[in-house]
Amino acid sequence: MLACQAPIPDAILLDYWTRDLPDGDEMNRVEEHLFACGDCSARLDQMAALGAGLTTLVRQGRVSGIVSRAVLNRLQRDGARVRMYWLAPGETVPCAVYPGDDVIVTALRADFSGVDAVTLSVTGPDDSPFGRCDDVPVSGLRGEVLWANPAALLRQMPSMRLELTLNSTGAAPTELGRYVLEHSAHQRLLS
Amino acid sequence: MQVMVDASDGDVARAVAARAPGVAEAAESELYRRFAPRVRLYGLRHLGDEEEARDLSQQVMLLAIEKLRAGAIRDADQIASFVLGVSRTMTKDLKRLDWRREKLRETFLRAPMVEAPAEDATLDLDHLEACLARLADRERMVVLLTFYAEKTGSEVGKELRLTEGNVRVIRHRAIERLRTCMTSREGSR
Numbered sequence: 620m621l622a623c624q625a626p627i628p629d630a631i632l633l634d635y636w637t638r639d640l641p642d643g644d645e646m647n648r649v650e651e652h653l654f655a656c657g658d659c660s661a662r663l664d665q666m667a668a669l670g671a672g673l674t675t676l677v678r679q680g681r682v683s684g685i686v687s688r689a690v691l692n693r694l695q696r697d698g699a700r701v702r703m704y705w706l707a708p709g710e711t712v713p714c715a716v717y718p719g720d721d722v723i724v725t726a727l728r729a730d731f732s733g734v735d736a737v738t739l740s741v742t743g744p745d746d747s748p749f750g751r752c753d754d755v756p757v758s759g760l761r762g763e764v765l766w767a768n769p770a771a772l773l774r775q776m777p778s779m780r781l782e783l784t785l786n787s788t789g790a791a792p793t794e795l796g797r798y799v800l801e802h803s804a805h806q807r808l809l810s
Numbered sequence: 811m812q813v814m815v816d817a818s819d820g821d822v823a824r825a826v827a828a829r830a831p832g833v834a835e836a837a838e839s840e841l842y843r844r845f846a847p848r849v850r851l852y853g854l855r856h857l858g859d860e861e862e863a864r865d866l867s868q869q870v871m872l873l874a875i876e877k878l879r880a881g882a883i884r885d886a887d888q889i890a891s892f893v894l895g896v897s898r899t900m901t902k903d904l905k906r907l908d909w910r911r912e913k914l915r916e917t918f919l920r921a922p923m924v925e926a927p928a929e930d931a932t933l934d935l936d937h938l939e940a941c942l943a944r945l946a947d948r949e950r951m952v953v954l955l956t957f958y959a960e961k962t963g964s965e966v967g968k969e970l971r972l973t974e975g976n977v978r979v980i981r982h983r984a985i986e987r988l989r990t991c992m993t994s995r996e997g998s999r
Protein backbone atom coordinates (compact mmCIF):
# COMPACT_ATOMS: atom_id res chain seq x y z
CA MET A 620 0.00 0.00 0.00
CA LEU A 621 1.23 3.48 -0.81
CA ALA A 622 1.54 6.19 1.82
CA CYS A 623 -1.12 8.87 1.58
CA GLN A 624 -0.20 11.58 -0.93
CA ALA A 625 -2.84 14.09 0.20
CA PRO A 626 -3.69 13.52 3.87
CA ILE A 627 -6.92 15.02 5.19
CA PRO A 628 -5.95 17.79 7.66
CA ASP A 629 -6.58 16.93 11.32
CA ALA A 630 -9.02 19.83 11.67
CA ILE A 631 -11.22 18.42 8.87
CA LEU A 632 -11.06 14.91 10.35
CA LEU A 633 -12.11 16.33 13.69
CA ASP A 634 -14.98 18.29 12.11
CA TYR A 635 -16.09 15.13 10.31
CA TRP A 636 -16.02 13.05 13.48
CA THR A 637 -17.81 15.64 15.59
CA ARG A 638 -20.57 16.17 12.99
CA ASP A 639 -19.42 19.67 12.19
CA LEU A 640 -18.82 18.91 8.53
CA PRO A 641 -22.10 19.58 6.73
CA ASP A 642 -23.61 16.83 4.56
CA GLY A 643 -22.65 17.46 0.95
CA ASP A 644 -19.71 17.39 -1.42
CA GLU A 645 -16.98 17.91 1.18
CA MET A 646 -18.34 15.17 3.41
CA ASN A 647 -18.54 12.82 0.40
CA ARG A 648 -14.96 13.65 -0.55
CA VAL A 649 -13.77 12.98 2.99
CA GLU A 650 -15.59 9.63 3.19
CA GLU A 651 -14.35 8.51 -0.21
CA HIS A 652 -10.81 9.36 0.82
CA LEU A 653 -11.17 7.59 4.17
CA PHE A 654 -12.35 4.39 2.49
CA ALA A 655 -9.47 4.45 0.02
CA CYS A 656 -6.74 5.51 2.44
CA GLY A 657 -5.43 3.37 5.27
CA ASP A 658 -3.29 6.18 6.72
CA CYS A 659 -6.10 8.70 7.12
CA SER A 660 -8.59 6.12 8.40
CA ALA A 661 -6.00 5.03 10.98
CA ARG A 662 -5.65 8.69 12.09
CA LEU A 663 -9.41 8.98 12.38
CA ASP A 664 -9.46 5.74 14.36
CA GLN A 665 -6.99 7.23 16.87
CA MET A 666 -9.17 10.30 17.22
CA ALA A 667 -12.27 8.16 17.71
CA ALA A 668 -10.48 6.03 20.32
CA LEU A 669 -9.53 9.18 22.21
CA GLY A 670 -13.17 10.30 22.21
CA ALA A 671 -14.34 6.87 23.36
CA GLY A 672 -11.74 6.89 26.14
CA LEU A 673 -12.92 10.32 27.33
CA THR A 674 -16.51 9.08 27.38
CA THR A 675 -15.52 6.04 29.43
CA LEU A 676 -13.63 8.23 31.92
CA VAL A 677 -16.60 10.52 32.47
CA ARG A 678 -19.03 7.60 32.77
CA GLN A 679 -16.79 6.18 35.47
CA GLY A 680 -17.05 9.49 37.31
CA ARG A 681 -13.40 10.32 36.72
CA VAL A 682 -13.99 13.96 35.93
CA SER A 683 -12.63 16.97 37.81
CA GLY A 684 -13.08 20.69 37.37
CA ILE A 685 -15.89 22.86 36.14
CA VAL A 686 -18.40 21.09 33.92
CA SER A 687 -21.30 22.42 31.93
CA ARG A 688 -24.95 21.65 32.58
CA ALA A 689 -25.12 19.53 29.37
CA VAL A 690 -22.34 17.23 30.64
CA LEU A 691 -24.03 16.94 34.04
CA ASN A 692 -27.37 16.11 32.42
CA ARG A 693 -25.73 13.47 30.26
CA LEU A 694 -23.99 11.94 33.30
CA GLN A 695 -27.30 11.63 35.10
CA ARG A 696 -28.93 10.18 31.99
CA ASP A 697 -26.12 7.61 31.79
CA GLY A 698 -26.99 6.44 35.28
CA ALA A 699 -24.05 7.96 37.20
CA ARG A 700 -24.89 8.70 40.82
CA VAL A 701 -24.31 12.41 41.16
CA ARG A 702 -24.60 14.08 44.58
CA MET A 703 -25.15 17.81 44.38
CA TYR A 704 -24.61 20.63 46.85
CA TRP A 705 -25.95 24.09 46.08
CA LEU A 706 -24.30 27.16 47.58
CA ALA A 707 -25.28 30.82 47.42
CA PRO A 708 -22.64 33.51 48.09
CA GLY A 709 -21.71 33.67 51.79
CA GLU A 710 -23.22 30.25 52.53
CA THR A 711 -21.60 27.41 54.46
CA VAL A 712 -22.84 23.93 53.61
CA PRO A 713 -21.92 20.61 55.26
CA CYS A 714 -21.03 17.93 52.75
CA ALA A 715 -19.99 14.30 52.59
CA VAL A 716 -19.55 11.45 50.18
CA TYR A 717 -21.96 8.55 50.58
CA PRO A 718 -21.63 4.93 49.50
CA GLY A 719 -22.58 4.56 45.86
CA ASP A 720 -21.79 8.17 44.91
CA ASP A 721 -19.87 8.48 41.65
CA VAL A 722 -19.45 12.22 41.28
CA ILE A 723 -19.88 15.13 43.68
CA VAL A 724 -20.97 18.39 42.08
CA THR A 725 -20.96 21.70 43.89
CA ALA A 726 -23.23 24.24 42.22
CA LEU A 727 -22.11 27.78 42.98
CA ARG A 728 -24.73 30.44 42.51
CA ALA A 729 -23.94 34.09 41.88
CA ASP A 730 -25.00 37.03 39.80
CA PHE A 731 -23.28 36.36 36.51
CA SER A 732 -24.79 39.30 34.59
CA GLY A 733 -22.19 40.67 32.22
CA VAL A 734 -19.72 37.94 33.20
CA ASP A 735 -18.30 35.80 30.39
CA ALA A 736 -15.76 33.78 32.34
CA VAL A 737 -14.78 33.07 35.91
CA THR A 738 -11.90 31.83 38.01
CA LEU A 739 -12.56 29.51 40.91
CA SER A 740 -9.98 29.08 43.64
CA VAL A 741 -10.38 26.55 46.42
CA THR A 742 -8.32 26.56 49.59
CA GLY A 743 -8.12 24.04 52.40
CA PRO A 744 -6.90 24.36 56.00
CA ASP A 745 -4.38 27.18 56.60
CA ASP A 746 -5.15 28.62 53.18
CA SER A 747 -3.44 25.69 51.49
CA PRO A 748 -4.31 25.57 47.79
CA PHE A 749 -6.76 22.74 47.04
CA GLY A 750 -7.79 23.47 43.49
CA ARG A 751 -8.07 26.16 40.86
CA CYS A 752 -9.99 26.57 37.63
CA ASP A 753 -8.94 29.51 35.46
CA ASP A 754 -10.84 31.51 32.87
CA VAL A 755 -13.79 29.16 32.58
CA PRO A 756 -16.69 30.24 30.37
CA VAL A 757 -19.93 30.62 32.31
CA SER A 758 -22.18 27.86 31.08
CA GLY A 759 -25.56 29.01 29.72
CA LEU A 760 -27.66 31.53 31.56
CA ARG A 761 -28.58 29.51 34.62
CA GLY A 762 -26.53 31.56 37.05
CA GLU A 763 -24.45 28.68 38.35
CA VAL A 764 -20.98 27.23 38.10
CA LEU A 765 -20.75 23.46 38.50
CA TRP A 766 -17.57 22.16 40.15
CA ALA A 767 -17.26 18.38 39.78
CA ASN A 768 -15.01 15.94 41.61
CA PRO A 769 -14.77 12.15 41.54
CA ALA A 770 -16.39 10.65 44.64
CA ALA A 771 -13.55 8.11 44.80
CA LEU A 772 -11.06 10.95 45.28
CA LEU A 773 -13.10 12.83 47.90
CA ARG A 774 -13.67 9.64 49.90
CA GLN A 775 -9.97 9.64 50.73
CA MET A 776 -10.08 13.16 52.19
CA PRO A 777 -10.15 13.79 55.93
CA SER A 778 -12.77 16.12 57.35
CA MET A 779 -11.86 19.69 56.47
CA ARG A 780 -13.17 23.13 55.67
CA LEU A 781 -12.87 24.21 52.06
CA GLU A 782 -13.19 27.85 51.05
CA LEU A 783 -14.22 28.62 47.51
CA THR A 784 -13.85 32.00 45.86
CA LEU A 785 -15.38 32.85 42.53
CA ASN A 786 -14.05 35.86 40.61
CA SER A 787 -14.96 37.19 37.21
CA THR A 788 -12.07 37.29 34.76
CA GLY A 789 -11.14 40.10 32.44
CA ALA A 790 -9.54 43.51 32.73
CA ALA A 791 -11.21 44.31 36.06
CA PRO A 792 -11.89 41.05 37.92
CA THR A 793 -14.51 41.27 40.64
CA GLU A 794 -15.42 38.85 43.38
CA LEU A 795 -18.72 37.12 42.66
CA GLY A 796 -18.98 35.08 45.83
CA ARG A 797 -17.27 33.23 48.66
CA TYR A 798 -18.55 29.87 49.79
CA VAL A 799 -17.61 27.29 52.41
CA LEU A 800 -17.91 23.52 52.27
CA GLU A 801 -17.59 21.70 55.61
CA HIS A 802 -16.45 18.31 54.42
CA SER A 803 -17.04 15.33 56.71
CA ALA A 804 -15.00 12.25 56.03
CA HIS A 805 -17.31 9.43 55.05
CA GLN A 806 -15.99 7.09 57.79
CA ARG A 807 -16.98 9.59 60.47
CA LEU A 808 -20.52 9.76 59.15
CA LEU A 809 -20.90 6.01 59.40
CA SER A 810 -19.59 5.82 62.97
CA MET B 811 0.61 -13.23 2.54
CA GLN B 812 3.29 -10.51 2.42
CA VAL B 813 2.50 -10.08 -1.28
CA MET B 814 -1.11 -9.27 -0.36
CA VAL B 815 -0.10 -6.80 2.34
CA ASP B 816 1.93 -4.82 -0.20
CA ALA B 817 -0.67 -5.05 -2.98
CA SER B 818 -3.02 -2.22 -3.97
CA ASP B 819 -6.70 -2.42 -2.96
CA GLY B 820 -7.56 -3.20 -6.58
CA ASP B 821 -5.05 -6.06 -6.78
CA VAL B 822 -6.39 -7.56 -3.54
CA ALA B 823 -9.96 -7.33 -4.87
CA ARG B 824 -8.87 -8.96 -8.15
CA ALA B 825 -7.22 -11.79 -6.23
CA VAL B 826 -10.48 -12.40 -4.32
CA ALA B 827 -12.46 -12.38 -7.57
CA ALA B 828 -10.00 -14.76 -9.30
CA ARG B 829 -10.63 -17.38 -6.58
CA ALA B 830 -7.24 -18.96 -7.21
CA PRO B 831 -6.57 -21.80 -4.76
CA GLY B 832 -4.17 -20.82 -2.01
CA VAL B 833 -4.37 -17.11 -2.87
CA ALA B 834 -8.04 -16.21 -2.56
CA GLU B 835 -8.19 -16.96 1.16
CA ALA B 836 -5.22 -14.71 1.91
CA ALA B 837 -6.70 -12.02 -0.32
CA GLU B 838 -10.06 -12.17 1.50
CA SER B 839 -8.30 -11.85 4.85
CA GLU B 840 -6.33 -8.88 3.59
CA LEU B 841 -9.45 -7.22 2.16
CA TYR B 842 -11.19 -7.69 5.50
CA ARG B 843 -8.17 -6.43 7.45
CA ARG B 844 -8.09 -3.24 5.37
CA PHE B 845 -11.74 -2.39 5.02
CA ALA B 846 -13.52 -3.74 8.09
CA PRO B 847 -12.01 -1.04 10.39
CA ARG B 848 -12.97 1.67 7.89
CA VAL B 849 -16.57 0.43 7.75
CA ARG B 850 -16.66 0.20 11.55
CA LEU B 851 -15.53 3.84 11.81
CA TYR B 852 -18.16 4.87 9.27
CA GLY B 853 -20.75 3.01 11.33
CA LEU B 854 -19.60 4.64 14.55
CA ARG B 855 -19.77 8.07 12.95
CA HIS B 856 -23.25 7.56 11.51
CA LEU B 857 -24.88 5.15 13.94
CA GLY B 858 -23.09 6.21 17.14
CA ASP B 859 -23.04 2.71 18.57
CA GLU B 860 -20.06 0.35 18.76
CA GLU B 861 -22.09 -2.85 18.51
CA GLU B 862 -24.08 -1.63 15.53
CA ALA B 863 -20.88 -0.40 13.89
CA ARG B 864 -19.29 -3.85 14.26
CA ASP B 865 -22.42 -5.53 12.88
CA LEU B 866 -22.39 -3.15 9.94
CA SER B 867 -18.74 -3.92 9.31
CA GLN B 868 -19.42 -7.69 9.25
CA GLN B 869 -22.41 -7.37 6.94
CA VAL B 870 -20.73 -4.99 4.50
CA MET B 871 -17.57 -7.08 4.25
CA LEU B 872 -19.53 -10.29 3.80
CA LEU B 873 -21.49 -8.73 0.94
CA ALA B 874 -18.36 -7.22 -0.65
CA ILE B 875 -16.55 -10.56 -0.62
CA GLU B 876 -19.60 -12.41 -1.95
CA LYS B 877 -19.96 -9.90 -4.80
CA LEU B 878 -16.27 -10.19 -5.67
CA ARG B 879 -16.42 -13.99 -5.63
CA ALA B 880 -19.48 -13.88 -7.88
CA GLY B 881 -17.71 -11.54 -10.30
CA ALA B 882 -20.37 -8.92 -9.71
CA ILE B 883 -17.92 -6.03 -9.20
CA ARG B 884 -16.69 -5.03 -12.65
CA ASP B 885 -13.92 -2.64 -11.73
CA ALA B 886 -11.86 -4.05 -8.88
CA ASP B 887 -9.94 -0.78 -8.62
CA GLN B 888 -13.18 0.81 -7.39
CA ILE B 889 -13.48 -1.56 -4.44
CA ALA B 890 -13.21 1.32 -1.92
CA SER B 891 -16.12 3.15 -3.58
CA PHE B 892 -18.13 -0.06 -3.65
CA VAL B 893 -17.56 -0.72 0.07
CA LEU B 894 -18.46 2.90 0.88
CA GLY B 895 -21.64 2.68 -1.22
CA VAL B 896 -22.75 -0.51 0.52
CA SER B 897 -21.92 1.03 3.91
CA ARG B 898 -24.11 4.03 3.11
CA THR B 899 -27.05 1.91 1.98
CA MET B 900 -26.89 -0.45 4.94
CA THR B 901 -26.50 2.44 7.37
CA LYS B 902 -29.65 4.08 5.99
CA ASP B 903 -31.52 0.78 6.48
CA LEU B 904 -30.21 0.43 10.04
CA LYS B 905 -31.20 4.00 10.87
CA ARG B 906 -34.74 3.33 9.66
CA LEU B 907 -34.81 0.20 11.82
CA ASP B 908 -33.45 2.17 14.80
CA TRP B 909 -36.13 4.80 14.32
CA ARG B 910 -38.83 2.10 14.43
CA ARG B 911 -37.24 0.48 17.49
CA GLU B 912 -37.07 3.85 19.23
CA LYS B 913 -40.75 4.48 18.51
CA LEU B 914 -41.64 1.08 19.97
CA ARG B 915 -39.44 1.73 22.98
CA GLU B 916 -41.07 5.11 23.60
CA THR B 917 -44.49 3.50 23.33
CA PHE B 918 -43.93 0.50 25.56
CA LEU B 919 -41.03 1.39 27.85
CA ARG B 920 -41.45 4.48 29.95
CA ALA B 921 -38.38 4.09 32.18
CA PRO B 922 -35.06 5.15 30.67
CA MET B 923 -32.74 2.30 29.81
CA VAL B 924 -29.20 2.87 30.98
CA GLU B 925 -26.37 1.20 29.16
CA ALA B 926 -23.52 -0.24 31.19
CA PRO B 927 -20.39 1.82 30.74
CA ALA B 928 -18.21 0.35 28.04
CA GLU B 929 -14.61 -0.32 28.93
CA ASP B 930 -12.15 1.06 26.45
CA ALA B 931 -9.69 -1.70 25.79
CA THR B 932 -7.21 0.18 23.66
CA LEU B 933 -6.35 3.23 25.74
CA ASP B 934 -4.53 3.59 29.02
CA LEU B 935 -7.35 5.35 30.88
CA ASP B 936 -5.18 6.34 33.85
CA HIS B 937 -2.82 8.07 31.47
CA LEU B 938 -5.72 9.70 29.60
CA GLU B 939 -7.15 10.95 32.90
CA ALA B 940 -3.81 12.57 33.74
CA CYS B 941 -3.62 14.11 30.24
CA LEU B 942 -7.19 15.43 30.54
CA ALA B 943 -6.33 17.04 33.87
CA ARG B 944 -3.46 18.89 32.19
CA LEU B 945 -5.72 20.66 29.70
CA ALA B 946 -6.75 24.25 30.34
CA ASP B 947 -10.17 24.38 31.99
CA ARG B 948 -11.97 25.75 28.95
CA GLU B 949 -10.30 23.17 26.70
CA ARG B 950 -11.50 20.39 29.01
CA MET B 951 -15.03 21.80 28.98
CA VAL B 952 -15.12 21.94 25.19
CA VAL B 953 -13.67 18.44 24.82
CA LEU B 954 -16.18 16.92 27.25
CA LEU B 955 -19.10 18.70 25.62
CA THR B 956 -17.93 17.47 22.22
CA PHE B 957 -17.07 13.85 22.94
CA TYR B 958 -19.15 13.01 25.98
CA ALA B 959 -22.23 15.19 25.56
CA GLU B 960 -21.94 14.77 21.74
CA LYS B 961 -22.54 18.44 20.98
CA THR B 962 -21.61 20.06 17.67
CA GLY B 963 -19.40 23.15 17.58
CA SER B 964 -22.41 25.39 17.29
CA GLU B 965 -24.15 23.74 20.26
CA VAL B 966 -21.00 23.96 22.39
CA GLY B 967 -20.78 27.63 21.41
CA LYS B 968 -24.32 28.26 22.61
CA GLU B 969 -23.69 26.38 25.86
CA LEU B 970 -20.50 28.29 26.67
CA ARG B 971 -21.37 31.55 24.97
CA LEU B 972 -18.43 31.26 22.57
CA THR B 973 -18.41 31.60 18.80
CA GLU B 974 -18.48 28.38 16.78
CA GLY B 975 -15.10 29.28 15.27
CA ASN B 976 -13.62 29.77 18.71
CA VAL B 977 -14.97 26.40 19.84
CA ARG B 978 -13.38 24.65 16.85
CA VAL B 979 -10.01 26.28 17.52
CA ILE B 980 -10.13 25.33 21.22
CA ARG B 981 -11.25 21.78 20.37
CA HIS B 982 -8.54 21.25 17.77
CA ARG B 983 -5.85 22.54 20.12
CA ALA B 984 -7.14 20.38 22.96
CA ILE B 985 -7.13 17.21 20.86
CA GLU B 986 -3.60 17.94 19.68
CA ARG B 987 -2.47 18.36 23.27
CA LEU B 988 -4.22 15.17 24.35
CA ARG B 989 -2.65 13.22 21.49
CA THR B 990 0.81 14.56 22.24
CA CYS B 991 0.37 13.79 25.93
CA MET B 992 -0.89 10.28 25.19
CA THR B 993 2.07 9.47 22.97
CA SER B 994 4.57 10.74 25.54
CA ARG B 995 4.95 9.53 29.09
CA GLU B 996 4.68 13.17 30.22
CA GLY B 997 1.11 12.79 31.36
CA SER B 998 1.61 9.56 33.25
CA ARG B 999 1.53 9.59 37.00
